[in-house]
Amino acid sequence: MKKAGKTAVVRALLAWYGRTRRDLPWRRSRDPYGVWVSEIMLQQTQVERVKDFYGRFLDRFPTVAALAAAAEHDVLRLWEGLGYYRRARQLHAAAKTIVADHDGTFPPTVAGLRSLPGIGRYTAGAIASIAFDLPEPIVEANSRRVIARLAGHAAPLGTAAGDEPIWELAAGLVPKQHPGKFNQALMDLGALVCTPEQPLCGVCPVAANCVAKQTGRVAEIPMKAARREAKQVCETAVVVRRAGRVLVVQRGPGEWWEGLWDFPRLPGAARGARRGIERSEVLSGLACGAISRLGTIAHTVTHHRITLDVVSCAAGRSGKAATGRRWVTARALASLAMTSPGRRITRMLG
């Protein structure tokens, strides 16, 4: 894009943003802590859903020092329902690093920010531009699409190599004055006007400088990347009861939902549960009695579509639970940080 075109895009976008900017809770302050928490929550989660979680999180952990001092379990419990718990663990780890290595203040450069756990190129650019007014680019789902269309860049996106030209274009566009507002304007334009399907080019403030619009290629850009097929998986969750308590297990390192609590699971559907219990390291010694069916839950993790049968049985033997396992009351279940299907199962228990 030529210099005059870039200047026109920047001016038009900033003016449009000034008129239409969304009033979002994290936009009421430029404090890097609030910007960071919101950016991490907004990865893979819709704006409307993040609003509630953001308010609750900031109430409970109002500063980076408060977050650093929290127990990981409390952070995960508050994150429950947002999914992708790795984000919460990294947020917690980064808060500790900021307190331990940076005197509790955010490093004010992209390189310094990227040295923190869970802060990648996009998040570093967002914090640097919004909180520190640095002319750093950002590329995420919305701005990526807008920039690709503005520049007429018709290549598959969403991979590091595919996105590199978009990062270069974004770096060429972001102005020295109001870089944070400009970046937020790009994201808003992608969310509200330059949508994936049927963008509203008729009301777009940068239509005059949009190559895709001017060349009639809006529907072709960005090119769709090949979709990965979802894998179908069947599992059975077992609610083992004993003396008014149920058995829960903590997900281990490297597992989905690491650090969260769940009901023991067996591979395969409920009809194979008896054999699965006999083979299970967790359940085989518990002398489980008759199995009854509670229902079925469907859920998705990464590219796996899981059909989860839920069964219940009573355990015959007593004894202490091993590390990473607990016998808990219904009340204690309410305060544990649980996987989302685990929480759905607790609701089945009544």
Ligand code: SF4
């Ligand atoms: S003119 Fe259309 S395709 Fe181009 S940026 Fe605006 S909404 Fe997107």
